[in-house]
Amino acid sequence: MSNEVYITKSSTYLPNGPVSNDEMEDYLGLVNGKPSKAKALILRNNGIKTRYYALDKNGNFTHTNAEITAKAVEGLFDDQFTKEDMQLLSCGTTSADQIQPSHASMVHGVLKPSHSIEVNTSMGLCNSGMNALNYAYLSVKAGAVNNAVAAGSERFSAWMTADKFNHEVENLKLLEEKPIVAFKREFLRWMLSDGSGAFLLENKPRENQLNLRIEFIDFYSYAHELEACMYSGSEKQEDGSLKSWAEYSSDEWLNQSIFALKQDTRLLDEYILKKGAQSLRASFDKHNLDPNDMDFVLAHISSNYFKDGLREEFAAVGLDFPVEKWYYNLSEVGNIGAASIFIVTDELIKSGKLQKGQKVLLCIPESGRFAYSCAVLTVC
Structure with missing residues (x-):
């Protein structure tokens, strides 16, 4: 017999203070x-006004x-649940501090x-947080543990500082090419932020408070x-296909920014919304859900540019x-x-809007190679 699983507490941590658009290059x-020539256009499209960096202005x-x-995670600890009560820690991230040991081991x-x-x-891209949540959820549901902490986090700023790109620019100069960073690399400098969110999952709801039961x-x-x-x-x-960093020389790692996070914006535009709608329709059919029964829709998006298009794609498959x-x-x-879905869920929980x-x-797209996740939570 499987257990019900409840999110009984949530927490967010955003490092330092908010950074405005004008301060980003500082x-x-x-x-x-x-100064970047692409920055203004990218920011105008993504609609992001502030973000957080685990950096100071001296770099x-x-x-x-x-x-x-x-x-x-520490934000979850209280009189009812201390760090000594924690039985399982499941962490997802794109931007671990090292290749090995594992990120969760370092957090522990x-x-x-x-x-x-x-x-x-769980390592990957945006779905790594949901993968971490799923591991924690299934562990509590199966009765392997009575509680589990799931967290999603990123420290993208460490990947986006100018020194990570200057070697490539110097190489382009030597080749007498236009001395700019390729758009597919620079695009993400103005999109990404640092922070973390965490959920406490337990096999019983807490009394005298709102809990979120995970349905699936x-x-x-x-x-x-x-x-x-x-x-x-890697490089496309x-x-x-992708050619692995291990197949390049150490000089090429720098000159071609092999370790930079890159985005094929053509593919992104063509498939990210379409496949998101397809996957969510499959879940609603699988669980025999009525879209009218949903009271809040929390969709992780990388840019406000996608807001209207996502709603239209959902509506086109009967999820209006x-x-x-x-x-x-x-x-x-x-x-x-x-971390995004953890953080927006925590904000909603603390908004006073839930009954x-x-x-x-919850809807989470991952453009890495087009993976998607979704979940339904019931307030109880």
């Missing part, structure tokens, strides 16, 4: 010593990803409870149909959610990848 630096890092994650090391616990790390979490991948759209540690080839049901915070906190019996729909 923190990230100037590539080739010049010094103020937090590691593991420390950012630990801060969100920062938290330093007095006991050994099970740790799980579904995942869909379209990698069998589509090539990679967002990638790092003419046939759409009224505008007033959609809940976003992208403009205020930026795109925090694997018992309401249903919350």
Whole structure:
């Protein structure tokens, strides 16, 4: 017999203060010593007004990803649940501080409870946070543990500082090419943010407060149909395949920004919304759900550019959610990848808008090679 699983507490950690659009290059630096020509256009389209960086204006890092994650997890601890009560820690991120050891192991090391616990790390892109949540959810549901902490986090700023791109610019100069960073690389400098969010999952709801019961979490991948759209540690080839960093020389790692996070914006525009609608329709059919029963729709989007298009694509497959049901915070906190859905859910929980019996729909796209997840939560 499986257990019901409840989100009994949520937490967000955003490092330092909000950074305005005009301040971004004060923190990230100037590539080739010049202001970006693409920045204004990208910001106008994505609609992000402020974001957070684990950086100061001197380019010094103020937090590691593991420390950012630990801060969100610590926000879950109280008189009813201390770090000594934690049985499982499941963490998802795109931007771990190192290739090995695992990110969750590093977070466990920062938290330093007095006991050994099970740790799980999910690596990938935006869905890595939901993968981490799913592992925690299934562990509690199966009765393997009574509680689990799931977290999503990013420290993208460390990938986006100007020095990471200057080697490529110098190489382009030597080749007498136009000395700018390719748009597919620069695009993401103005999209991404740092931060973390965490949920406490338990097999019983807490009394005298609102809890969110997880009804299901579904995942869909379209990698069998589509090539990679967002990638790092590799370079896309003419046939759409990815050539691994391990197949390049160490000089090429710098000159071609092999480790930079890149986005094929052509593929993004063509498929991200269409496949998102297809996957969500499949979940609604699988669980025999009525879209009218959803009270809040929390869709992770990378840019406000996609807002209207996403609603239209959903409506085209019979999922016509009224505008007033959609809940976003992208403009205020930026795109925090694997952490975004945790953070917006935490904000909704603390907004005072939720009432018992309401249903919350979570939708998370991942453009890496077009993977999607969704979940339904019931307020109880």
